[in-house]
Amino acid sequence: MNACIRAVVRTGIYNGINMFGVLQGYQGLINDNIIPMGARSVSNIIHLGGTILKTARCLEFKTEEGMETAYQNLKSREIDGLIVIGGDGTFTGARNFSNKYDIKVIGIPGTIDNDLYGSDFTLGYDTAINTVIEAIDKIRDTADSHDRLFFIEVMGRDSGCIALRSAVASGAEAVLLPERYTSTDELIAQLTLGASTKKSSSIVIVSEGHKAGGAYDIAKQVKERFNHYDTKVTILGHLQRGGSPSSFDRILGSRLGYAAVNELLKGNTRQMVGLRGNEIKSMPIEDALVNHNFKLESDLLEMTKVLSI
Numbered sequence: 001m002n003a004c005i006r007a008v009v010r011t012g013i014y015n016g017i018n019m020f021g022v023l024q025g026y027q028g029l030i031n032d033n034i035i036p037m038g039a040r041s042v043s044n045i046i047h048l049g050g051t052i053l054k055t056a057r058c059l060e061f062k063t064e065e066g067m068e069t070a071y072q073n074l075k076s077r078e079i080d081g082l083i084v085i086g087g088d089g090t091f092t093g094a095r096n097f098s099n100k101y102d103i104k105v106i107g108i109p110g111t112i113d114n115d116l117y118g119s120d121f122t123l124g125y126d127t128a129i130n131t132v133i134e135a136i137d138k139i140r141d142t143a144d145s146h147d148r149l150f151f152i153e154v155m156g157r158d159s160g161c162i163a164l165r166s167a168v169a170s171g172a173e174a175v176l177l178p179e180r181y182t183s184t185d186e187l188i189a190q191l192t193l194g195a196s197t198k199k200s201s202s203i204v205i206v207s208e209g210h211k212a213g214g215a216y217d218i219a220k221q222v223k224e225r226f227n228h229y230d231t232k233v234t235i236l237g238h239l240q241r242g243g244s245p246s247s248f249d250r251i252l253g254s255r256l257g258y259a260a261v262n263e264l265l266k267g268n269t270r271q272m273v274g275l276r277g278n279e280i281k282s283m284p285i286e287d288a289l290v291n292h293n294f295k296l297e298s299d300l301l302e303m304t305k306v307l308s309i
């Protein structure tokens, strides 16, 4: 996000626009936590994780009063355009706000879950999945040396993108996703096949959104009926959401930020800029909201099974 903030601020200033940063998202709009930003306000941040502007969940922005206060705070500074980085909730707020008031809005897709329609990649996803892979590679050393079965839980409340793709990239034996129910029987059959062909360790990726439970629940159920290996659980948690961004995310953030300002300069509003193929394209925020979600790549799921025999 910082690479993106840097791009937005500098593209705006390059074009002679007064730029401001809103601290803590929509909460900052309501609390008047808005600061002027110059080219130097975004120096030396391109390599930093998180966001220098901070963020917050804000229910108040869903109310008429909240939106009215936010609007007055923007108007008092003669701000007429808003660029928001986020997912569904962020875009819904931006769309509603801009439907009601004369503020132009552009959305930038930012979530590690990579589940927004209209962009092949969302900001943060590449960094997150690389962190996941690095962690699984390290865990594999123990799994292999001690002949163990590891259940590794990754983020993705509603989206199995990180889980599925990290399973492919780390060579996991199985993956459990929010989009597809996998029974314990099915999982045990898969693990038994591996054990019967002399696999000495296995790795199962569990998405936190898997309907039959998280990694601890699944590990417990499997352990009761499958005892070829010693079983361990690792929850990767919030380490997936931080750290220095990958080069891919820095470039994507820069491109999206630059494009978002250019959309405003063209007079466009209620658009989301996204990456499609290797091009930055814009589309109505409404379309992104209606079509929301990561479509399960069943070919990858099938491939995981084949490649892990």
Ligand code: F6P
Pocket: 111, 112, 113, 155, 156, 157, 158, 208
């Ligand atoms: O934005 C979605 C997400 O990355 C989910 O995958 C995860 O469940 C959630 O964020 C964690 O959010 P929080 O830090 O608020 O618990």
